Amino acid sequence: MTEAERELTKRWVQTWVQAAPELQKVRDADIRAADTASMIECTAALFRDAVKNFPPKPVSGLVEQQKWFMKLHRA
Numbered sequence: 001m002t003e004a005e006r007e008l009t010k011r012w013v014q015t016w017v018q019a020a021p022e023l024q025k026v027r028d029a030d031i032r033a034a035d036t037a038s039m040i041e042c043t044a045a046l047f048r049d050a051v052k053n054f055p056p057k058p059v060s061g062l063v064e065q066q067k068w069f070m071k072l073h074r075a
Contacts, residue, residue: 001009
């Protein structure tokens with residue numbers, strides 16, 4: 001790493017260190033403003049719709065996964 005790259009990295013780190021408190025304030029405000037109950041309702045509705053339109057397969061895929069692991073193990 002050159003000296004110029006090292007200085008650039010130091011400035012980059014310092015910028016994030018200085019920004020961290022403000023970013024945390026924004027994050028905290030977003031969390032406080034979130035309407036968790038309505039998001040849970042929305043997510044539940046989306047999940048029900050997905051299950052209705054794309055029902056789960058009769059197998060989980062674990063057997064197929066194990067086959068891939070065995071192939072990788074042999075390689």
